[in-house]
Amino acid sequence: xxxxxxxxxxxxxxxxxxxxxxxxxxxxxxxxxxxxxxxxxxxxxxxxxxxxxxxxxxxxxxxxxxxxxxxxxxxxxxxxxxxxxxxxxxxxxxxxxxxxxxxxxxxxxxxxxxxxxxxxxxxxxxxxxxxxxxxxxxxxxxxxxxxxxxxxxxxxxxxxxxxxxxxxxxxxxxxxxxxxxxxxxxxxxxxxxxxxxxxxxxxxxxxxxxxxxxxxxxxxxxxxxxxxxxxxxxxxxxxxxxxxxxxxxxxxxxxxxxxxxxxxxxxxxxxxxxxxxxxxxxxxxxxxxxxxxxxxxxxxxxxxxxxxxxxxxxxxxxxxxxxxxxxxxxxxxxxxxxxxxxxxxxxxxxxxxxxxxxxxxxxxxxxxxxxxxxxxxxxxxxxxxxxxxxxxxxxxxxxxxxxxxxxxxxxxxxxxxxxxxxxxxxxxxxxxxxxxxxxxxxxxxxxxxxxxxxxxxxxxxxxxxxxxxxxxxxxxxxxxxxxxxxxxxxxxxxxxx
Amino acid sequence: xxxxxxxxxxxxxxxxxxxxxxxxxxxxxxxxxxxxxxxxxxxxxxxxxxxxxxxxxxxxxxxxxxxxxxx
Numbered sequence: 001x002x003x004x005x006x007x008x009x010x011x012x013x014x015x016x017x018x019x020x021x022x023x024x025x026x027x028x029x030x031x032x033x034x035x036x037x038x039x040x041x042x043x044x045x046x047x048x049x050x051x052x053x054x055x056x057x058x059x060x061x062x063x064x065x066x067x068x069x070x071x072x073x074x075x076x077x078x079x080x081x082x083x084x085x086x087x088x089x090x091x092x093x094x095x096x097x098x099x100x101x102x103x104x105x106x107x108x109x110x111x112x113x114x115x116x117x118x119x120x121x122x123x124x125x126x127x128x129x130x131x132x133x134x135x136x137x138x139x140x141x142x143x144x145x146x147x148x149x150x151x152x153x154x155x156x157x158x159x160x161x162x163x164x165x166x167x168x169x170x171x172x173x174x175x176x177x178x179x180x181x182x183x184x185x186x187x188x189x190x191x192x193x194x195x196x197x198x199x200x201x202x203x204x205x206x207x208x209x210x211x212x213x214x215x216x217x218x219x220x221x222x223x224x225x226x227x228x229x230x231x232x233x234x235x236x237x238x239x240x241x242x243x244x245x246x247x248x249x250x251x252x253x254x255x256x257x258x259x260x261x262x263x264x265x266x267x268x269x270x271x272x273x274x275x276x277x278x279x280x281x282x283x284x285x286x287x288x289x290x291x292x293x294x295x296x297x298x299x300x301x302x303x304x305x306x307x308x309x310x311x312x313x314x315x316x317x318x319x320x321x322x323x324x325x326x327x328x329x330x331x332x333x334x335x336x337x338x339x340x341x342x343x344x345x346x347x348x349x350x351x352x353x354x355x356x357x358x359x360x361x362x363x364x365x366x367x368x369x370x371x372x373x374x375x376x377x378x379x380x381x382x383x384x385x386x387x388x389x390x391x392x393x394x395x396x397x398x399x400x401x402x403x404x405x406x407x408x409x410x411x412x413x414x415x416x417x418x419x420x421x422x423x424x425x426x427x428x429x430x431x432x433x434x435x436x437x438x439x440x441x442x443x444x445x446x447x448x449x450x451x452x453x454x455x456x457x458x459x460x461x462x463x464x465x466x467x468x469x470x471x472x473x474x475x476x477x478x479x480x481x482x483x484x485x486x487x488x489x490x491x492x493x494x495x496x497x
Numbered sequence: 498x499x500x501x502x503x504x505x506x507x508x509x510x511x512x513x514x515x516x517x518x519x520x521x522x523x524x525x526x527x528x529x530x531x532x533x534x535x536x537x538x539x540x541x542x543x544x545x546x547x548x549x550x551x552x553x554x555x556x557x558x559x560x561x562x563x564x565x566x567x568x
Contacts, residue, residue: 407545408545411545411548411549411552415552415553415556418556419556422560434564435564438557438560438561438564439561441557441561442512442558442561445554445557445558464536464537464538466536466537467537481515484508484511484512484515485512487504487508488508488509488512488561488562488565491501491504491505491508491565491568492561492564492565495564495568
C-alpha cells in the first residue's frame with residue numbers, strides 16, 4: 001500500500017527521523033497489502049488446493065530471507081534510492097543499471113496489477129468493462145501524480161489500521177459465522193509441484209514490505225527499529241495471510257474459489273452476507289487504489305534517477321513548472337502501465353510483477369554478499385543473521401520461484417533483459433556501434449527473407465492450403481520486405497559516427 | 498544529405514511498420530483470433546517458438562526502424 005516513500009525518497013537525502021517502530025511496521029504491512037490477495041487467492045487455490053496455506057507460509061519465509069538483506073543494506077547505506085542504490089554501491093555499472101531497470105519495470109507491472117485488481121473488485125458489485133476501468137484508474141492516478149502527492153504520515157497509518165481491522169473482522173466473521181464442519185482437509189490437486197507454482201504466483205502479496213528498509217532515512221534509531229519492524233511486519237503478514245486463506249477455504253472449496261474474479265469478496269458474502277462483501281470490497285479498494293498511486297509514484301522516481309545517471313533520456317528529468325513533479329517521467333511510465341492494464345489479465349500481470357521483483361530480490365541478495373566482501377569494514381548497524389546462509393537462501397529461493405513462473409512471462413522477461421542490455425550498451429558502448437550491429441541484423445534478415453521467398457516460389461516449402469492461393473502475393477511481399485531490410489542495413493551501417 | 502535523410506525516414510517507417518505488424522500477428526496468433534492456428538496448421542508445441550520468433554523479429558525491426566527515423 002505505501003510504496004510512495006520508496007518513490008519519494010529517490011531524490012531526498014536529508015529527512016527528519018520521525019518514524020517509530022509502530023509507524024515503520026505499519027509501513028511494511030501497508031506496503032505489502034495490495035489488490036493481490038483480494039483477486040489472486042482464487043487462481044492460487046486452484047493450483048495448490050487447500051495447501052495454498054503452505055504456499056503462503058513458504059512465500060513468507062522466502063520473503064523473510066531477503067528482508068534480512070534489505071535490513072542490513074538499508075541501515076548500512078544511508079542514502080535514498082532502494083535496490084538501485086544498493087546495487088550501485090555494491091557493483092556499479094551494468095548490475096546497478098539492470099537493478100534500476102527491473103525496479104522501474106516491476107513497479108509498472110505492480111501498478112497495472114493493482115489497477116486490474118481494483119477493476120475486478122469493483123466488477124463484483126457493478127458490471128464494468130475491466131480493461132477500460134483499469135486503464136481509467138491508471139489515467140486518474142497519473143494525473144494525481146503529475147499534480148503531486150503529499151506524504152500521508154499519520155493518515156497513512158490510520159488507513160492501514162482500518163484495512164487491517166476490516167481483514168480481522170473478516171477473519172473473526174469466518175470463525176464465528178462460517179461453517180462449523182470438520183477440520184480443513186489438506187488437498188493438493190497438482191501435488192507439491194502445484195504448491196510451488198502457487199508460491200511463485202502469489203508471492204506478489206508479500207512485496208512492498210521492503211519499504212521499511214528503503215525509508216530508513218525517516219526512521220528513528222534505524223539500526224534497532226528497521227530489523228524489528230521488518231521481522232514484525234513479516235510475521236504479521238504471514239499470520240494475516242495464512243489465517244485469511246484458512247478462513248476462506250474453510251467456507252469455499254478451491255475449485256469454486258478458482259472460478260471467481262474477486263474471490264475474497266465472494267467468500268465474505270458467503271460468510272457474512274452482503275455486508276461482508278461490501279466490507280471486503282472497501283478494504284480491497286483502499287489497498288488497491290493506494291498501491292496504484294504509490295507504485296506510479298515509485299516508477300516515475302526510478303525513471304527519474306536512471307535519467308539523472310544518464311541511462312535514460314535527459315528529457316525525463318524535466319520538472320513541471322507549476323507542480324514541481326517529474327511529469328514526463330510520470331507520463332512515460334504510465335503509458336506502459338496503461339498498456340499493461342489494458343490486457344485486463346490478472347494472472348499474466350501478477351506473474352510479471354513477481355518476475356520483476358524476484359529479479360530485484362536476487363540482485364539485493366547479491367549486493368549484500370558483494371558488499372560484505374568488498375567493504376568488510378563498512379559500518380553495519382544491523383547485520384543479516386546467519387550470514388552467508390540468509391542471503392544465499394534468499395537468492396536461491398528467489399531463483400527457484402523464477403523457474404515456476406509462467407513461460408509467457410519468462411519470455412517477456414528475456415526480451416526486457418535484451419532491451420536493458422541494448423539501452424545500457426547504447427549508453428556505454430556508443431550509439432554508432434549499436435547502429436552498425438542493427439545494420440548487420442537487418443542484412444541477415446534480408447538474406448533469410450529472400451531465401452524464404454525463393455523456397456516458396458520453387459515449391460520447396462509446402463504452404464498450408466489456405467495460403468497456397470496467395471503464394472504469388474506472399475512471394476512479392478517477401479521480396480519487398482527483403483529489399484527494405486537491405487536498404488535499412490546499408491543505411492544503418494553507413495551512418496556517420 | 499537531404500535525400501539520404503528522406504530515404505532513411507521512409508525505410509525506417511516501413512521497417513518499423515513491418516516489425517509492428519509482426520508483433521500484432523504474434524498477438525493474434527497467440528490468442529487464436531479468426532481460428533488462425535488451425536488455418537496455418539500451427540501445433541500447440543510449436544506455437545511458443547513461432548511467437549518468440551515473431552516477437553524478436555518485430556522488436557529488432559522496430560528498433561532498427563526507429564534508428565533510421567531519428568537519424
